[in-house]
Amino acid sequence: MCGIVGYTGTNQASPFLLEGLQTLEYRGYDSAGVDILSPDGGLHGVKCAGRVATLVERCAQANLVGTCGIAHTRWATHGAPSDRNAHPHRDCSGTISLVHNGIIENFRELREELLANGHELVSDTDSEIIVHLVEESMQGPAKGDLLEAVRIATTRLQGSWALGVICTEQPGVLVCARKNSPLVITSDETGAYCASDITAIIGKSRHITQLEDGQLARLTPDGGIYVIGADGRHVPNPQTIDVSWSASEAKRGGYPDFMSKEVAEQPDAMTRLLANRLGDDGIVLDELNMTDEEVAAIDRIYIIACGTSWHVGLVAKEAIERWAKIPVSVEIASEFSYSSVLITEHTLCVVITQSGETADTLAAARRMKAMGCRVFSICNVIGCTAARESDGTIYVQAGPEICVASTKAYTSQMVASFLFALYLAHKNGNMGLDEVKEKYDALLEAPEAARTVLERSWQDRNAARAFQGRVSSLYLGRGVNATSAREGALKIKELSYLHAEAYPAGEMKHGSISMVEDGYPIVAVVPDDDTRAKMLSNIQEVKARGACVISVATDDDEDIAAQSDYVLWIPRMTEPMFNAIPAAVHLQLLARFVAVDRGRDVDKPRNLAKSVTVE
Ligand code: AGP
Numbered sequence: 001m002c003g004i005v006g007y008t009g010t011n012q013a014s015p016f017l018l019e020g021l022q023t024l025e026y027r028g029y030d031s032a033g034v035d036i037l038s039p040d041g042g043l044h045g046v047k048c049a050g051r052v053a054t055l056v057e058r059c060a061q062a063n064l065v066g067t068c069g070i071a072h073t074r075w076a077t078h079g080a081p082s083d084r085n086a087h088p089h090r091d092c093s094g095t096i097s098l099v100h101n102g103i104i105e106n107f108r109e110l111r112e113e114l115l116a117n118g119h120e121l122v123s124d125t126d127s128e129i130i131v132h133l134v135e136e137s138m139q140g141p142a143k144g145d146l147l148e149a150v151r152i153a154t155t156r157l158q159g160s161w162a163l164g165v166i167c168t169e170q171p172g173v174l175v176c177a178r179k180n181s182p183l184v185i186t187s188d189e190t191g192a193y194c195a196s197d198i199t200a201i202i203g204k205s206r207h208i209t210q211l212e213d214g215q216l217a218r219l220t221p222d223g224g225i226y227v228i229g230a231d232g233r234h235v236p237n238p239q240t241i242d243v244s245w246s247a248s249e250a251k252r253g254g255y256p257d258f259m260s261k262e263v264a265e266q267p268d269a270m271t272r273l274l275a276n277r278l279g280d281d282g283i284v285l286d287e288l289n290m291t292d293e294e295v296a297a298i299d300r301i302y303i304i305a306c307g308t309s310w311h312v313g314l315v316a317k318e319a320i321e322r323w324a325k326i327p328v329s330v331e332i333a334s335e336f337s338y339s340s341v342l343i344t345e346h347t348l349c350v351v352i353t354q355s356g357e358t359a360d361t362l363a364a365a366r367r368m369k370a371m372g373c374r375v376f377s378i379c380n381v382i383g384c385t386a387a388r389e390s391d392g393t394i395y396v397q398a399g400p401e402i403c404v405a406s407t408k409a410y411t412s413q414m415v416a417s418f419l420f421a422l423y424l425a426h427k428n429g430n431m432g433l434d435e436v437k438e439k440y441d442a443l444l445e446a447p448e449a450a451r452t453v454l455e456r457s458w459q460d461r462n463a464a465r466a467f468q469g470r471v472s473s474l475y476l477g478r479g480v481n482a483t484s485a486r487e488g489a490l491k492i493k494e495l496s497y498l499h500a501e502a503y504p505a506g507e508m509k510h511g512s513i514s515m516v517e518d519g520y521p522i523v524a525v526v527p528d529d530d531t532r533a534k535m536l537s538n539i540q541e542v543k544a545r546g547a548c549v550i551s552v553a554t555d556d557d558e559d560i561a562a563q564s565d566y567v568l569w570i571p572r573m574t575e576p577m578f579n580a581i582p583a584a585v586h587l588q589l590l591a592r593f594v595a596v597d598r599g600r601d602v603d604k605p606r607n608l609a610k611s612v613t614v615e
Contacts, residue, residue, distance in 0.1 A: 001027055001028045001075035001077070001101065001609040001611065001612060001613050001614060002027055002028045002072065002073065002074050002075050002087075002100070002101035002102075002196070002609075002613075003020075003021065003023075003024025003025065003026075003027035003028060003072065003073045003101065003195070003196045003197065003200070004024075004070065004071070004072050004087075004099040004100070004101050004162055004163075004164050004183075004194070004195065004196050005017055005020035005021060005024060005070070005071050005072075005164070005193075005194070005195045005196070005200050005201075006069065006070040006071070006099070006164035006166075006174045006176065006193065006194045006195070006219070007020075007067075007068065007069060007174070007191060007192070007193050007194075008067065008068040008069075008166075008172050008173070008174040008191055008192055008219050008220060008221050009067055009068075009190045009191015009192065009193075009221050009223070010067060010190050010191060010221060011067060011190050011191065012065065012066070012067060013036050013064075013066055013067055013068055013069035014034065014036060014059060014064045014066075014069065016193070017034050017036075017069050017070070017071040018034065018052070018055070018056050018059060018071070020071065020193075020195055020200040020201070021034075021052045021055070021071050021072075021073045021200075022052050022056075023197075023199050023200045023250065023402075024073055024195065024196055024197055024199070024200050025051065025052045025073050025604065026258075026402050026403070026404055026603065026604060026609070026610040027073065027075065027101075027196060027197065027609055027610055027611055028073050028074050028075025028076075028609045029051050029052065029073060029074075029075070029604050029609075030049065030050075030074055030075060030076050030081030031047070031048060031049045031050065031073075031074045031076070031081045031082065031083070031085065031086035032047065032048065032050070032051070032052045032054070032055040032071070032072060032073040032074065032086060033045060033046060033047025033048070033055065033071065033072055033074075033086040033087050033088055033099075034046055034047070034055065034059060034064065034069060034070070034071040034072075034088070035069055035070055035071075035088040035090070035097040035166065036064045036065070036066035036068070036069035037066050037067075037068045037069065037166055037168060037171050037172070038064070038065055038066040039065060039066060041168055041171070042094075042168060043090065043094065043095065043097050043166075043168060044062070044064055044065075044066070045064070045069075045088060045097070046058045046059050046062050046064070047083060047086035047087065047088065048083050048086060049081050049082050049083055049086060050081075052073055067172070067191070067221065068166055068171065068172050068173075068174060068221065069166065070088055070097060070098070070099045070164040070165070070166055070174070071088075071099065072086070072087035072088060072099035072100075072101075072164075074086060074087060075609040077103055077126070077614055078103075078107070078124060078125045078126040078127075079123060079124030079125045080124070084122060084123050084124075085123045085124055085125050087099045087100060087125075087127060089123060089125065089127055089128040089130075089131045090131060091119075091131045091132055091134065091135035092119055092120050092132065092135060093135065095167055095168040095169060096131055096134055096135055096138065096146075096165065096166075096167040096168075097131070097165070097166050097167070098127070098130055098131040098134065098163060098164070098165045099127075099163065099164045099165075100126075100127035100130055100161055100162070100163055101161070101162040101181045101182075101196055101613065102159060102160035102161040102162060102179075102180065102181040102613065103126060103159045103160055103613075103614050104126040104127065104129065104130065104157055104158070104159045104161065105158045105159035106156075106157070106158040106159070107126035107129050107159075110129045110133065110156060110157075111129050114129055114132045114133070114136075117136070119132045119135075126159075130153055130154075130157065130161070130163065131165070133152075133153035133156055133157075134146075134149050134150055134153045134165060136153075137149040137150075137152035137153050138167070138169070144169055144170070145170075146165060146166075146167050146169070146170045146173050146175050146218070147173070147175050147216060147218040147226075147228065148232065150163065150165050150175045150177055150216060151177070151216050151228065151230070151232055154177050154179070154214075154216070154230070155230070157179075159179075159180070160179055160180035160181045160359070160613060160614075161177065161178065161179050161180070161181055162176070162177070162178045162181035162182060162183040162196055163175070163176060163177040163178070163183075164176050164194055165177075172220060172221045173218060173219070173220060174192065174194065174218075174219040174220075175216060175217070175218055175219075176194045176211065176216065176217045176219065177211070177215070177216040177217075178211045178212075178213065178214075178215065178216075179213050179214055180213060180359070180362070180385070180613075181196070181357075181613055182196055182197065182357050182384070182385065182611075182613075183195070183196060183210075183211050184196075184197070184198050184201060184208050184209065184210055184211075184383075185201075185208070185209040185210075185211065185217055185219065185225055186201045186204050186205040186207060186208050186209065187204075187205065187219075187223035187224075187225055188204045188205050188223065189223065190223075191219075191221055191222075191223055192219035192220065192221075192223050192224065192225055193219075194217075194219060197381075197611075198243055198381075198382070198383075198400075199250040199400050199402070202243060202245070202246070202247045202250060203247035206242055206243045206244075206246075207240060207241075207242055208240060208241050208242070208243055208383070209225055209227070209238050209239070209240050210238070210239045210240065210241060210383050210388075211227065211238065211239075212238075212239060212388075213385075214229060214230035215227055215228065215229055215230070215235060215238070216228050216230075217238075225238070239383075241382060241383045243382060244382075245399050245400065249399050249400055250400045250402065257403065257602050257603045258402040258403040258603045259403040259405060259407060259495075259588075259592055259602045259603055260592070262401055262402070262403050262407045262408045263407045263408065263454070263585065263588050263589060263592070264454060265398070265399065265408050266407065266408045266411050266412075266447075266450045266454075266585060267447040267448070267450045267451040267454070268447070269396070269397065269398040269399065269408045269411070269412045270411060270412055270415050270446050270447040270450065270581075271447045272397045273396055273397050273398075273412055273415050273416060273419075274415060274419075274443065274444060274446075274447070277419055277440065278436075278437065278440045281433075282422070282423065282426040282427070282433055282436045283419050283422045283423040283426065283436060283440065285394065285419060285420060285423040287392050287393055287394040287395075288376055288392045288394075288420075288423070289391055289392035290374070290391075290392070292427055294346075295423075295424060295427040295428065296427050296428045296429065297346045298326055298346055298347070298348050298424065298428070299326065299327075299344055299346040299347065300326065300327050300328075300329075300342075300343070300344065300346070300347045300348075301320060301326055301327070301328045301329070301347070301348050301349075301350055302328075302329050302331060302341065302343075302347065302348075302349045302350070302368065302373075303316055303317065303328060303329070303330045303331065303350045303351075303352060304331045304333050304336055304349065304350070304351050304352075304361055304364040304365060304368070305330075305331075305332075305333060305351065305352040305353060305361060306332065306333045306334065306353070306358050306360055306361055306612070307406070307490065308354075308405075308406040308409075308410050308487060308490060309352040309353050309354060309358075309361075309406070309409075309410075309413060310330065310332055310333075310352070311410070311483050311486055311487040311490070312352050312378070312410060312413040312414055312417055313330040313331075313350075313352050313417075314330050314480075314483040314486070315414050315417060315480055315483050315577075315580055316328070316330075316350070316352070316414075316417035316418075316420065316421065317330050318479070318480050318483075318577060319417060319418055319421035319422075319577060320417075320420070320421045320424060320425075322421075322577075323421050323422060323424070323425035323430060323431055323439075324421055324424035324425035324428055324430050324431070325425075325428075325430050326424060326428070331364065333351075333358065333360035333361040333363070333364040334360040334615065336360075336363075336364035336367065337363065337364070337367065341367075341368070341371065343368075343371055343372075343373050345372070347373055347374075348373070348374055348375075348376060349365060349368040349369075349373045349374065349375045349376070350375075350376050350377070350378065350420075351364070351365045351375060351376075351377045351378070351386055351390065352377070352378045352413055352417070353377065353378075353379055353384075353386050354379070354380045354381070354396075354398075354401060354406055354409035354410075354413070355379075355380070355381050355384060355610065355611040356377065356379040356380070356381050356384020356385055356386035356387050357381070357384055357385055357386070357611045357613055358386075358611065358612050358613070359612065359613045359614055359615045360612070360615050361386065362385055362386060362389070363615060365377070365386065365389060365390070366389070369389070374391045375389070375390045375391055376390060376391060376392045376393070376394075377390040377392070377393045377394075378393070378394050378396065378413055378416045378417065378420070379393055379394075379395055379396070380395065380396050380397075380398050380401060380409045380412070380413075381400075382395060394416050394419075394420070396409060396412035396413050396415070396416050397412065398412040401610075402603065402610070403602065403603045404494070404603065404604060404605055404608045404609065404610045405491055405494055405495055405588075405591070405602070405605070407584075407588045410487065410584060411446075411450065411581050411584055411585070414580060414581060414584070415443065415446060415581070418439075418443055418577070418578070419440075419443070422436050422439055422440065438574075439575060441574075442573065442574035442575040442578060443575070443578060445571075445573055445574060445578065446573075446578055446581045446582075448571075449570065449571045449573060449578075449581060449582040450581060450582055450585045452570075452571050452582070453568075453570060453571075453582045453585040453586050453589070454585065454589075456568070456569060456586075457589045459566070459567070459568050459569065459586070460568060460586055460589035460590040460592075460593050461589075461593050462566060463550045463566035463568060463590055463593075464590060464593035464594045464596075464597055465597075466519075466521045466548045466550055466565065466566060467492075467496070467498060467521050467594045467597070468597065470498065470519070470520070470521055471498065471499060472498070472499040472500070472501070472515065472520070473489075473492065473498060473499070473500045473501075473520070473521040473522070473523065474500070474501050474502075474503060474508070474512060474515065474516070474520070474521070474522045474523070474542075475488045475489040475492075475500055475501070475502040475503070475522075475523045475525070476502075476503055476504075476505040476508060476522060476523070476524045476525065476535070476538060477502075477504070477505060477524070477525035477526070477531070477535070478504060478505050478506060478531035478534060478535055479529070479530070479531050480576075480577050480579070480580050481525040481526065481527065481529070481531055481535075481579070481580070481583070482502070482503075482504045482505070482525075483580065484525045484552070484579075484580050484583040484584060484587065485502040485503070485523065485525050486502040487584060487587065488500075488502070488523055488525070488583075488584075488587030488590070488591065489501060489502035489523075490502075491587055491588055491590075491591035492590075492591045492594060492595075494605050494608060495591045495592060495594070495595035495600060495602050495605055496591065496594045496595040496597075496598050496600055497598075497600065497605070497606070498594065498598070505524070505531075505534070505535055505538040506534065506538070508538065508541075508542075509541065513541065513542065513545070516542050516545040516546065516547050517545070517546055518546035519546065519547075519548050520542075520546065520547045520548065521547070521548050521550065522539075522542050522547040522548065522549050522550070523550045523551075523552070523587070523590070524538070524539050524549055524550070524551045524552070524564070525551075525552045525583055525587075526539065526551050526552065526553050526557075526560055527552065527553060527554045527570060527573070527576065527579040527583065528553070528554035528557060528572065528576075529576035529579060530576070532557075532560075536559060536560065536563065539551065539560070539563045539564065540563055543563055548565045548566075549563065549564045549565050549566075550564065550565065550566045550567075550568065550590070551563070551564040551566070551567050551568070552567075552568045552570060552583045552586055552587070553567050553568070553569060553570070554569075554570060554571075554572050554573075554579070555569050555570070555571055555572055568586040568587075568590065570582035570583055570586065
C-alpha cells in the first residue's frame with residue numbers, strides 16, 4: 001500500500017513526481033503530497049486529503065520549483081486520511097522531509113521516546129517518527145550525512161519500510177531505504193529516480209536497480225546510485241534487472257479504464273505464457289529448479305495466497321490432485337499463522353501472488369521456509385519480493401496490472417497452475433506423455449476462448465441490468481465452477497460494493513436459498529461438465545422462487561437457456577476444468593458493467609489497494 005516516488009537531477013522534479021504518483025495511485029489513494037528542495041534552499045511542498053488529481057491542482061497553484069523532490073500517495077493505516085496525516089512528513093526544524101510506505105510496528109515506543117526528547121509530532125502516523133529519528137542522527141552520530149542518518153534511524157525500526165528522504169543540508173541528495181516494502185531505482189542522463197513500482201520509472205530506463213531488504217541508497221543529480229547495506233558497507237554490485245515491457249504497456253492506451261484494457265489483454269497474456277511450454281519430455285517448467293527425482297518425490301503441497309490469487313490456488317488444487325494425485329492444502333495466507341502445518345522433507349510450498357509483495361503471503365512463505373520447506377512462487381511482477389525469496393518462480397508474464405481488481409493476472413496464474421499440475425503429473429508418473437500433450441493442446445484453446453468471450457461482452461452488458469436496484473446477489477457453482485463463482489462474487493463486491501455471496505450450489509438449500517425472492521440475481525456457473533445435471537436442478541429451484549438467473553453456460557445449451565433470464569455463453573472447451581478461464585472473463589466483464597452502472601471508479605474501488613503490504 002502507498003506509493004512513493006523520488007527524483008534528483010537536472011530537470012524540474014514536480015512533473016515527474018506528479019506523473020509518477022498518478023501511475024502509483026492504484027497503491028493507495030486517500031491522500032497525497034509532494035516536497036521539493038527549492039533553489040532558495042528551503043523545502044516547499046503541498047499535501048492534501050483526496051486523490052492525486054486534487055494534489056495536481058494544488059501544485060499548479062503552488063508553482064513548485066526545484067530539481068530534487070519526493071512524493072507519496074497514501075493508503076491510511078495509522079491515522080485518518082487527512083491533510084495532516086498525508087506524507088511527506090518533516091522534522092522539527094522543517095529541513096528534512098520523508099515519505100514512507102510500510103508499517104512501523106514499534107512506533108508507539110519510539111513516539112513516546114521522541115516526545116520525551118522534546119520533538120513535536122504533528123500527525124497520527126507511524127511514519128512521522130522516522131523523520132524525527134533521522135533528525136536526531138543527523139545532528140548526532142551521522143554528523144550531517146543524510147545516508148548515514150537514515151541508516152542509523154532504520155536500525156531503530158521494526159516493521160516494514162520503503163523510504164525516500166531529502167534535506168536542505170545536502171541539496172540534491174535523495175536517500176532511499178527498504179525493508180519488506182518494494183523500492184526500485186533507475187537513472188538516465190538527467191538524473192536518478194526511485195519508486196515503489198517499476199511502472200513509475202520504466203519510462204526513464206528499463207535497467208532497474210532493486211534494493212535488497214535492509215539496503216539503502218544515495219541518489220545524486222548526476223544519476224549516481226550508491227548502495228550500502230544495513231551495516232553501512234558499500235554494495236558495489238547491487239541487484240539489477242532489465243525489464244522487457246515498455247512504458248506504453250503501463251498506460252491506458254485508449255481504453256476507458258485500466259480494467260477494460262487488462263481484461264482485453266488476457267488472450268495475449270495467456271498465449272505468451274503458453275509459448276514453448278511443451279518439449280520432448282513433457283511440460284517445460286525449468287523455473288521450478290528441482291531435479292526430476294525431487295519432483296517425483298513431492299508428497300504434499302501447501303498453496304498459500306490471498307484474494308483472487310487464493311482462488312487460483314483452489315483451481316490449482318483440483319488440477320494437481322486430479323492429475324498428479326498429490327494432496328494439496330490451500331491456505332488463506334492471513335490465516336496461515338494460526339494453523340498447524342504438517343510437512344515432510346518432500347513437501348512443497350507454492351505461493352501465488354500477482355504483486356509478489358502481499359505481506360500475509362510473504363509472512364506465510366517465510367514461515368514455511370523457516371521450517372525447511374522448499375518454496376515455489378507463481379508471480380506476475382518481475383523481481384518482486386516473493387520471487388526473490390523463493391527457490392523457484394514462474395512469472396506469468398501478464399504485464400503490468402494497474403486496476404486494483406485482478407483480471408489478467410488471474411487467468412494467467414490459472415494457466416501457470418495448469419502447466420505446473422501437468423508437469424508434476426508427468427514427472428511423478430501419473431500421466432503419460434500422450435495425455436500431457438492432449439491436455440496442453442486443450443489448454444492452448446484458452447486464449448481463443450477468452451477472445452470469443454470478449455467479443456460477446458454485449459451479453460454481460462445486458463445481464464448487468466439484473467443487478468439494477470438490488471442490494472445482494474448469489475453466485476453458484478459446483479466443483480471448479482464453485483471457485484469461478486467465488487471469483488465472480490469477489491469481483492462484484494470489490495468493484496460495485498454490492499453484496500455478493502458465492503456458494504457451492506448444492507449447499508444453498510441448507511440456508512442461503514431463503515434469501516431468494518422475486519428478481520433476486522443469481523449467477524450460476526454451469527458449463528457442460530459433470531456438474532451440469534445437478535446445477536440444472538439448482539437453477540430450477542431458485543427459478544421456482546422468483547430468482548433472476550444469469551447462467552454461464554456452454555454454447556448451444558438450450559436446457560440452461562430455457563431456465564435462465566440471461567446467458568453468458570462460453571465456447572465448448574475440450575478439458576472441462578479449463579472452462580474456468582472463459583467463465584472468469586465473462587464474470588469480470590459482468591462485474592465491470594454492474595460497477596459502471598452504479599457510477600463506481602472501477603480501477604480504484606474504495607478502501608482497497610493493489611498491493612496489500614500490511615498484515
Ligand atoms: C483481486 O481482485 C484483489 N484486488 C485481491 O484479492 C488480490 O488478489 C489479493 O490482494 C492478492 O494479491 P496478490 O496476488 O498480489 O498477492
